[in-house]
Amino acid sequence: MLTTRAPAKINLTLHVLGRREDGYHALESLVAFSGAGDTLSFTPDDDALSLDISGPTSSAAGAGADNLVLRAARRLAEEIKGLRLGRFRLDKRLPVAAGIGGGSSDAAAALRLLAKANHLAPDDPRIREVARAIGSDVPVCLDPRARMMRGAGETLGEPIRLPLLPAVLINPGAPVATGPVFAALGLRPGALREGAAHADIAARPGADELLAALAKGRNDLEDAACLQAPVIVDALAMLRGARGCRLARMSGSGATCFALFSTRREAVRAASVIRAQHPGWWVKTAVLR
Ligand SMILES: C[C@](O)(CO)[C@H](O)COP(=O)(O)OP(=O)(O)OC[C@H]1O[C@@H](n2ccc(N)nc2=O)[C@H](O)[C@@H]1O
């Protein structure tokens, strides 16, 4: 049996530059990953492709043929004749439709496991192609390390070695679908958008340098997501009010928000205060990488 983690993806910045003629939005995003995540296992089996799913958010993700694990596996099998398939087991813990790419990370994890079981190179172009076809966030999740992501997710920069960044991730429990949030920007195909250029990020930035660059950035989907799920405004206010918070922002199309702290102690303290006030929210401390 092979096992891998499917970590949560965090968009530390998310700039929407415009809308392409194909309808997708052109982005610039510094993406990072957290320790919090799902776990996917795979047992090769010549006779079957199946998915067994458990864990606190398994019912929201769904066990059927639409699950992104099975969609990615089927698509790779179409691409590579004779691909050895098998039985997947997913321990689903990340909130669903939450802006942290849980389904994308699961799909990428499935592709990694199939690559390993079939002795394919992890950067095999057929794997990258299937990742792109499954969803915009899947390519960056294939090798989950911090990097710049551009285009609609298909153009990836070199890995960035982040400084120690103690973080708190919170999800206030409102699912947010990605398509309607992009649509609410109201951009027609071919339209460009105003906004300051993304700051350059060094290959190994120091903590103060990185925080200064992040502070100049933004998440251009935040306002649209807050209109759809106003509880995001409360989540951001909680994080911004936490002692030691240096930056708080929404990830992806929401509703998960993150805050960065100078010390792990401050992050742990903020998480416990928020948990006590909102026992129903998903609250995690994390070190981003
Ligand atoms: C917001 C992000 O999470 C940032 O990392 C991603 O751009 C979205 O990634 P994702 O959830 O994998 O998105 P997809 O499943 O590919 O697309 C869902 C829907 O979002 C819209 N969409 C997505 C990505 C993009 N660059 N422009 C878009 O307009 C499209 O309407 C698409 O039908």
Ligand SMILES: Nc1ncnc2c1ncn2[C@@H]1O[C@H](COP(=O)(O)OP(=O)(O)OP(=O)(O)O)[C@@H](O)[C@H]1O
């Ligand atoms: N393995 C899976 N985990 C989570 N959702 C899944 C999975 N497979 C299919 N889905 C479906 O995909 C949709 C998006 O879920 P996901 O949790 O990936 O969204 P997200 O966190 O908003 O992603 P992103 O940040 O990439 O926009 C949900 O409607 C869900 O039903």
